[in-house]
Amino acid sequence: MINSYKKNAKLVLSNGNVFPGFFFGASGTAIGEIVFNTGMTGYQEVITDPSYYGQILTFTYPEIGNTGINFEDSESNINVKGIIVRNFSFNCSNWRSKKNFNQWLIEKNIVGLYGIDTRALVKILRSSGAMNGVITSLDKTDESCLKIICDTPKMEGLNLSKSVSTKQQYLWKSHTQTIFDLRKRYDESSKKLKVIAIDFGIKKSILNRLVSHGCEVLVLPSRSSLNDVLSNKPDGIFFSNGPGDPSSVTEGIGLAKSLIEYGEIPMFGICLGHQIFGLALGGSTYKLPFGHRGLNHPCGENNKVEITSQNHGFAIDPNSLSEELVKITHYNLNDNTVAGLEVHNKPIFSVQYHPEAGPGPHDSDYLFKKFVSLMLERC
Template sequence: MINPFKKNAKLVLSNGFIFPGFSFGSSGTAVGEIVFNTGMTGYQEVITDPSYYGQILTFTYPEIGNTGINSEDSESSGCVKGIIVRNYSSNNSNWRSLKNFNEWLVEKNIIGLYGIDTRALVKILRSSGSMNGVITSEERTEESCIKLINKTPKMEGLNLSKVVSTKKQYFWRNPTETSFDLRKRYSEKPNTLKVVAIDFGIKKSILNRLVSHGCEILVLPSQSSLNDVLSNNPDGIFFSNGPGDPSSVSEGIDLAKSLIEYGEIPMFGICLGHQIFGIALGGSTYKLPFGHRGLNHPCGENNQIEITSQNHGFAIDPNSLSKEIVKITHYNLNDSTVAGLEVNNKPIFSVQYHPEAGPGPHDSDYLFKKFVSLMLERC
């Protein structure tokens, strides 16, 4: 018997599969690429990660919402288009919780679907690849949903970073729980390092981690020019994470090419920034079947392994990189995709994963120390 207090909803995939379920969060219809995240914790950080822009997120962990929402863990003001869960908790129990999960979803206009077999859905996405789909709590026919899906562009070719990027530059000096200057552990130089961060969809926790390592951050829009960057006399340059197809971010690729050719300023890129570096160095990228989205991806080389947090749907083709120019420093040990690189004879490096542990393990925090060390060598 159907519970009369539950509002019916459904998921329709582009391949015709339909998953009937129930609505929570905001009501309405959301269309986008259906992807899945395997993390067991950190749903607030994941939902507000700008790298998910334009997507509908499926959680493989069955119980979501039980710790509520707090005022500290959101990575940005933006959110995913919708979420799909097996069960959602309307009761929150956590000492930091300030708001009910469902109420927060309504405020953020995030459409939710629960009560479906998320294991079956993930099996489809793993075998057929990520695909566009619709979740709706409205009275829509399968045919109307398919028409809506067909009108929605696929992720390939989409430059979404310019949508989520800041429109104006700003300074980030927010204190954090670890705001003591970590540079004191490995440097006696007192001056704060000035970093220009190019925002392709940057996360708050990344900015906070750079501050914790003794950096003052000037955040610039994704479409900034070489002059915009160099006129600020940065000690280092950071290329952030972000959504969409890296090959379409022409302004970021052109900027990276110019800065790499300039070659004197330490540069650090993550996720989309890593892919932009790869393209700027003469490489190419391709779309992964279902991407890497979770908190337990092993990466490394030469018996040095770190467990990483990842969120991306594209990867660099290793065969497209010249060994005379680039050294691959990390591989994803699940599928041998490129997870890290550095430019030969230049203070430039990048990784495919998110090293700031928001959410995720702390194995990769040394990368911030490496970035700071490169800057200190040139001060």
């Protein structure tokens, strides 16, 4: 790291631990749930994933920023509240890079902290669980930071999806720029499958993959009603990822329940959408100690394993699901949490992870093909 200045900053955790360091990016104070991501690549996509809304993200990879920032990889206009790294790079070297990482953080008003022992921080989060914290470059006492934390609600019970969802519907037509699975893109002159995507914090890469698989995607706000969806006569319905506590997304749960009871239209949910499906089917969710956030989580069943990209802090309680209604199709093989389900005798399924590979491995792209196949069977 080449750095001509060091300006003091610090992290204060709700349990009283203090990590002194230095700030980069925007100056100021950020408050949020402190979480960590184990991915070694894709920091631009990770920082702009709406599922991190309301959180301060710690990267376990020791140096971030060396490939700069490009104009293609941002997943949304939503950002994390702050980031924590061991080191960051002023220099960037990549053929797609358009600007310096530090300058981009300033433009996005993202407060950064570096120079702390991120391994020690992650060990605290793994043993004590994700917790609220403050990072600040301002002259604040530890006591005043703890007061800010005490006045900030915890993640449980927060419906954050309504803060990141689109306010107006829009049509998405862009496809993935790189066809990584070496197959022909669907003929652009052929009839498109009409998909309604319910936006709880959707990522650009998900929309691109749906279009690349032959879909025309109309994105609707998270507050959309059953009539809003059915009046568009969709061939399929997609429930997106998003931030916050799934049990608080009452409008989304109600919509999913009505559509599942209707049962004639193929439905696909991921991440928060998966949890909403579980709740709509009578299940319950609970907060994971430190969540699943990274690009290397193994999921599967019956000796079939996918390496997946994940970003979530809640999970479905398997004991709350009725075996008469639901089949669990995937488990997270690190901790045996529910990673996928499907509804018996209905074209409805979901997974806990992100199959669009933005960023992450491509093992799970077949799920888009499965969704398309269910729609084609009914057209």
